Amino acid sequence: MGFFSTLLKTKEKPLTLNVKNNISCPPVTILYGTKTGNAQFIAQQAHKYFHQCGIESECHNMAKYDVGRLPSENKVLIVISTDGEGELPPNARQFSQLLDLADMPALNNLQYSICALGDSSYDVFCGAGKLIDQQLKKLQAKPIINRVDCDLDFKKSALQWIQNTHDTLVGINKPTETISKAELEAPDFMTATLKSRKQLTKADVEQAVYHIELDNCQNQVKYAAGDCIEIIPSNPQKLVAEIISKLKLDGSQTLISYNHSLEYALTYQFEITKLSRLVIRRYLKVYKGSELDKLYNNREELRAFISNSDVLDLITDYPGSMDADEFVSTLQPINSRYYSIASGYQKNPKQIDLTVKTVRFQLKERQYQGAGSTYVNESLEEGTNINYRLVANPSFHLPETKDTPVILIGVGTGIAPYRAFLQDLEAQNIRKKAWLIWGDKHQSSDFLYEDEIIDYYKNDTLAFINTAFSRDQEVKEYVQNRLVDYKERLLEWLDKGAIIYLCGHNKMGDAIKKTLIELYISEKGMSEQEAKAKLKQQRDNNIIREDLY
Ligand SMILES: Cc1cc2nc3c(=O)[nH]c(=O)nc-3n(C[C@H](O)[C@H](O)[C@H](O)COP(=O)(O)OP(=O)(O)OC[C@H]3O[C@@H](n4cnc5c(N)ncnc54)[C@H](O)[C@@H]3O)c2cc1C
Ligand SMILES: Cc1cc2nc3c(=O)[nH]c(=O)nc-3n(C[C@H](O)[C@H](O)[C@H](O)COP(=O)(O)O)c2cc1C
Structure with a gap:
């Protein structure tokens, strides 16, 4: 497809908020490239923030954005996640392909700002954001501020990105002059009742696959085949207890920074079934020995350790003495898990079906279990509620x-x-x-x-x-x-x-x-x-x- 043929694409109605443009800043176009909705959420938050600040903006899914508009755009903000092994998320691929076309005009008038979402445990951290950044620079577009690469707990850095981009655009130098303080809204989770759960696999109960039926009568969420849902799991109780015992801490003590007990925080608020480079980097600061430094600086060994270990392994193999607040400050917030919807809305709009495989395995003489899959397949009782959010795909x-x-x-x-x-x-x-x-x-x-x-x-x-x-x-x-x-x-x-x-x-x-x-x-x-x-x-x-x- 040639560059100009994209001009003929049908235009999607963007998310637009009408504002009185009381700030001397041209309208801003915000684009998002996403797989599981985080980038869309941040883009929409940026859109609302600019609106509050009196700056006109439009927010588009990259797949629906007409790249033919770029040469006449003035300010473009991009929020993009990385998928696969350092790849573009599917809805950003065509955008990137069009930027590479030989007849793509230079973008001398364009100023842009990129917020890249990723996970530093992957070999290519924020690869998609880096690629789009390079492509825009090659086309002579000018960055408003340097690209911000956000790790899994992206909310704080993404907020900062929104605010810094805004402040630079309107020429505010001191943060205190900021018109409105950026705040992220809570994502719109809903509750559904677990109607029934049936084992589909006939052997291997350890890693059984279950058919799950959630009640969709109350919310009547309209979904399409191919969409998935996002859930926030709770962690396995046994693992929580083992971590508290290994650290010789009192699970009932209240954490100063979180106003919850340590046990509650480890169950509901922090990721403990898997590790990341970020957690190890933070743990280095509270762990006094030099062995962890050695591991951290050996790329291959670090990668192997991260993929085969959880937080209990970290504190067992690299024991340190720290208080509960210090310990949780090394952890990452618990992440969502995603499950594809296994039912067609037209056939049965009253329910949402899932097909979930239990993650449970034996390694290094220990039993490991996944947080999300065992929460859905084992802990959650029939007739009780689960919080979820629809992720359109x-x-x-x-x-x-x-x-x-x-x-x-x-x-x-x-x-x-x-x-x-x-x-x-x-x-x-x-x-x-x-x-x-x-x-x-x-x-x-x-x-x-x-x-x-x-x-x-x-x-x-x-x-x-x-x-x-x-x-x-x-x-x-x-x-x-x-x-x-x-x-x-x-x-x-x-x-x-x-x-x-x-x-x-x-x-x-x-x-x-x-x-x-x-x-x-x-x-x-x-x-x-x-x-x-x-x-x-x-x-x-x-x-x-x-x-x-
Ligand atoms: C878009 C999308 C759609 C998805 N759809 C589905 C779906 O329909 N059904 C479904 O079941 N899942 C689906 N998943 C995967 C799902 O989101 C979770 O990742 C999965 O259930 C595991 O999560 P968990 O919390 O149970 O395990 P975690 O707590 O995340 O995992 C614990 C750790 O165990 C490791 N691990 C897992 N198995 C082994 C093993 N055998 N040996 C060594 N280490 C291991 C993992 O790498 C991880 O580090 C989907 C994911 C995405 C991104
Ligand atoms: C299947 C999958 C592959 C991923 N691959 C990478 C990767 O290679 N590099 C990276 O930095 N992040 C990677 N991530 C992390 C995501 O970019 C990160 O979770 C991001 O917040 C997701 O944003 P989204 O919901 O907008 O897609 C991957 C996530 C998933 C689910």
């Missing part, structure tokens, strides 16, 4: 044109959004337009929603089903093997305009993308460079849609 919705064929590729709980898709396709009477390629370990124990899926095949909602159960034969078989087995059909469907969906484990996503490149080379006679360019173009243009985690 428009980059993973069904195609707008009803008869577009869809190839649904996934493993494990990656089936969840596909169940929602199939319910929608059936409700809309769309037949033989979907092909499911899905896998797990064993057919006898792990075939999630087996009966339903076979029924979808029988009633022609599914044109084809191909499964890959990796451990049912001597040589392991994966979903990417099915792509090769059915390569003629795959290429034929792509020629007919099919959309490929990838959902489930990140590693599966990588394997499928690698296989597609190999097939473009072997079957289409492309060079490796051409095949990679084709894959990039398919991802940028939403022909390949991903929901990988």
